[in-house]
Amino acid sequence: MRTVELDGSPEALEGLKTALADALDGGPAVLPFTDPALRDAMTPDEPAEPDTAVVIATSGSTGAPKGVLLSARALTASAEATHARLGGPGHWLLATPAHYIGGLQVLVRSLLAGTTPALLTGRGFRPDDFAAAAAKLKGGPRYTALVPTQLVRLLDDGGAGLAAAKAFDAIVVGAAATSATLRERAADAGVRIVPAYGMSETASGCVYDGFPLDGVRVDLSGERIRIAGDVLAHGYRLRPDLTAESFRDGWFTTSDRGVRHGDGRIEVLGRADDMINTGGVKVSANAIERLLGEQPGVRDACVVGLPDPEWGEAVVALVVPEGEPPEADELRAAVRSELGAAATPKRVEYGSELPLRGPGKIDRAAVKARLRSGLSS
Known part of the structure; x- marks a missing residue:
């Protein structure tokens, strides 16, 4: 397994891009990380599970380390379905950490689109830095992915960062719920956002603005949301017990509750244990x-x-x-x-x-x- 430490530098991100392109083409699995302890918990010296292109290491909500195993097929299916939903392959700005699935998928989408992503490097998120990175994008369509906190900062700033955000054809907002108030603020400011629901186990967002991506199936008949499709991970690193518990018969059982409205739109109601x-x-x-x-x-x-x-x-x-x-x-x-x-x-x-x-x-x-x-x- 190839490990790539991300220290906020452009060189580290370029190294990840190279390793990721190799992994998608059948090369060694990639483990991006910032926390050495979390890297070590993934035991990178042991061979990666079969069909693994990327391991996303996460401490999870309980603090227990888990490594999500993603194949090239799952990553590619997610990226292609995202482009199909947004309006075709485009030029991406990486504005979230690449050791998380949302940021890593920006790199995957860029590789598949044959475009060079703009990189927001360094630690922290500042609207002026976002604007400077966005200015490096050439051509269109123009996309980026943000978390709600970043979007709020751009809206609050009201300056160059907001002007840059308004120039994007779509901004995918994920990792946490996008409130109705935030949706309204973005719309009023002329920022085109696409709230997304997903997780590492689904190779990033798999439900966009309430509707599953092409090839994704969502079951709401039980107490928890279940998801199926080519975007699914195939288990957890060295944890066959957790894999058997969460991945069954082609379905992944999430920790969330949801409801489907009359127009087909899915609303995520929060964690089942909340x-x-x-x-x-x-x-x-x-x-x-x-x-x-x-x-x-x-x-x-x-x-x-x-x-x-x-x-x-x-x-x-x-x-x-x-x-x-x-x-x-x-x-x-x-x-x-x-x-x-x-x-x-x-x-x-x-x-x-x-x-x-x-x-x-x-x-x-x-x-x-x-x-x-x-x-x-």
Whole structure:
């Protein structure tokens, strides 16, 4: 297995592009990484599982390291279906870390399109840097992939970064849910976004703006979303037990709940384990978060259940305000009116940002720890 350490430099990304092109052509499997401990957990000295082109190493939501095994077929199917949905092969800007599937797929799409991607290098994300990288793209169509936090920063900046974003034919927004408020802000600003749902196990986004990509099947008949198609990974690195548990009969069982609306659009309702049992009533943390996010003065919110001697679990919210913080009683009243008394947060705290894990995903464990300690910043 070929390991590629990504240190934020253009040279490292070029090295990954070369290794990835080789892997897609039948060469050694590639393991991109930034964390040496996570790399070592993948035991790269041992041979890669058959049919593996890329191993995406992730700590996962539980912190237990996992390596997602992706074939050249899965990566190619995802890239080709994405181009078909967006309007054909184009020129891509890499703006997210390439050791995560969203960033790596930008490189795969560029390779298949025969175009040279623009690279946003370095650590962190700054609107001016985004604009400078976007200016290097020649020709069209022009695409990029962002996480919601990056999109918010471009919208907030309102300068060169936003102007650059408006020039893209499509911006795929994934890794975390895109709120209705963020959709509206982007539309009002003239930024064409395509919210995507997917994960490493599906070779990146496989449901675009509520509809599966060509060749992707989604089953919502059970408690969790199941996905099938050529985009699927074929297991986890050196974990046949986890592979057997999640990949069965050509289907991958996710950790999420979903519903299909009358027009065929799929709505992801959040993780199946996000339910909070408070006073014997189960409420959805994701539903509360969505409602809070729609309230005036709220930029973002995370809702968790904390141990409580009276309620078993108490519903507690950490809210990131947009300017002056809204009154907690007003937020609580909005939740009570729409979702009922059981879903109403017992406590509302405020912070300048939500702790993140990976590319734009909220670190719920960190939110719980912050709220337990009484810290709100």
